[in-house]
Amino acid sequence: MSILVLGSGQLARMMALSAYPLGISVQAVDVADNKIIDPVTKQAINDTLEQLLGEVDAITVEFEHIPEDLLELAHRSGKLKPSVESVLTGADRVREKKLLEKLHIANCPFSIVTDVAQLDAAVESLGEKLIIKASRDGYDGYGQWRLQNKADLPKLKEQLSELDLNKVPLVVEKMLQFDRELSLVAVRSADGEMAYYPLAENLHHQGQLHVSVAPATNINDDLTSQAQTIFNKLAESLDYVGVLAVEFFQLGEQLLVNEIAPRVHNSGHWTMHGADTCQFENHIRAVRGLPLGSTKVTSPTAMINIIGCKNFAREMLSIPGCHLHWYGKAPREKRKMGHFNLCAEDYQQLGKSMLALTEYVPAEYFPMLKDEAQRLIDFDTKQN
Numbered sequence: 001m002s003i004l005v006l007g008s009g010q011l012a013r014m015m016a017l018s019a020y021p022l023g024i025s026v027q028a029v030d031v032a033d034n035k036i037i038d039p040v041t042k043q044a045i046n047d048t049l050e051q052l053l054g055e056v057d058a059i060t061v062e063f064e065h066i067p068e069d070l071l072e073l074a075h076r077s078g079k080l081k082p083s084v085e086s087v088l089t090g091a092d093r094v095r096e097k098k099l100l101e102k103l104h105i106a107n108c109p110f111s112i113v114t115d116v117a118q119l120d121a122a123v124e125s126l127g128e129k130l131i132i133k134a135s136r137d138g139y140d141g142y143g144q145w146r147l148q149n150k151a152d153l154p155k156l157k158e159q160l161s162e163l164d165l166n167k168v169p170l171v172v173e174k175m176l177q178f179d180r181e182l183s184l185v186a187v188r189s190a191d192g193e194m195a196y197y198p199l200a201e202n203l204h205h206q207g208q209l210h211v212s213v214a215p216a217t218n219i220n221d222d223l224t225s226q227a228q229t230i231f232n233k234l235a236e237s238l239d240y241v242g243v244l245a246v247e248f249f250q251l252g253e254q255l256l257v258n259e260i261a262p263r264v265h266n267s268g269h270w271t272m273h274g275a276d277t278c279q280f281e282n283h284i285r286a287v288r289g290l291p292l293g294s295t296k297v298t299s300p301t302a303m304i305n306i307i308g309c310k311n312f313a314r315e316m317l318s319i320p321g322c323h324l325h326w327y328g329k330a331p332r333e334k335r336k337m338g339h340f341n342l343c344a345e346d347y348q349q350l351g352k353s354m355l356a357l358t359e360y361v362p363a364e365y366f367p368m369l370k371d372e373a374q375r376l377i378d379f380d381t382k383q384n
């Protein structure tokens with residue numbers, strides 16, 4: 001059995017690592033040149049793309065920004081899961097917003113801008129604090145601009161006037177004062193069975209995910225049910241197969257959708273050690289038509305991204321429940337180099353392990369770690 005992944009980064013690698021025990025091999029396409037590589041060893045594989053499209057049992061994606069011709073080839077093979085529509089929706093914020101509206105799913109107030117002159121009207125209707133997002137090819141906060149006050153609008157317009165907004169429109173959103181960010185990672189099988197991981201709480205810094213804690217603290221049944229209902233609507237409407245992530249802003253007791261990701265997701269990496277079956281294995285099971293695995297939580301877990309940081313000594317592995325995933329990529333500023341998963345018996349212990357981790361890693365790359373550790377310790381102390 002074999003699966004072809006479009007994209008050859010760390011997500012393809014983690015899918016491959018969880019597929020092998022099931023007797024499923026995974027090859028990856030480097031979308032820059034359509035060469036085939038082993039996503040774990042990064043060695044070139046001699047098979048051609050055409051050969052593999054015919055031979056493999058299923059084709060999936062590790063990210064949504066797949067070149068059009070490659071996506072079309074995969075779609076035409078009849079083996080692409082999730083569907084081409086799902087991938088295109090995740091790749092295009094205008095399409096995504098239209099789907100959310102069609103399904104009456106609460107999301108962030110927005111307007112679509114195809115000419116910088118329309119930004120004045122956007123400020124009038126949404127207010128002067130805005131987040132402006134390129135509708136395609138953005139990730140990790142790239143392709144985004146922030147407007148803090150009206151006075152900065154002329155400067156921003158000048159900057160944006162260099163873009164071809166007819167080709168790639170902007171989605172202009174009201175900058176929300178949300179209480180926190182949560183995400184739901186869940187999976188739908190080919191016969192429509194769903195399995196949900198618990199909501200994770202996500203901490204961002206400069207538009208990039210730094211820490212996820214799962215299960216999120218302070219979750220009630222209503223929040224879980226809102227999130228799962230939204231997932232069901234999206235997954236059913238897209239006839240989705242595989243793992244789908246939904247990012248939320250929580251305002252009071254309401255969840256608004258920020259965006260969706262038609263793939264395994266960074267805020268689901270905690271499942272590699274904190275859940276019975278990890279998101280990567282469940283995605284592989286789903287796209288291969290196998291029964292889904294249990295999403296039961298085995299321990300509270302914190303996932304801590306290693307961002308822009310060069311290699312370091314591995315002494316932190318002495319912390320009980322500390323697991324490291326080092327992706328083996330060339331270091332670059334703001335690049336995701338790897339992640340830690342810290343598992344513990346309860347939030348008190350989890351907070352203490354996170355504090356212990358701060359002793360081993362350079363503080364400037366982990367700006368959220370210490371405060372979040374203390375918050376978890378305080379949360380647990382108050383509970384007991």
Ligand code: ATP
Binds near residue numbers: 207247
């Ligand atoms: P990623 O690839 O990490 O998911 P992205 O580039 O796709 O990021 P978004 O998820 O849209 O972009 O935005 C990144 C972060 O910026 C959000 O997680 C949130 O912290 C902040 N953000 C985005 N939109 C808004 C908004 N309308 N109001 C307030 N904050 C926002």
Ligand code: MG
Binds near residue numbers: 247258259
């Ligand atoms: Mg996001």
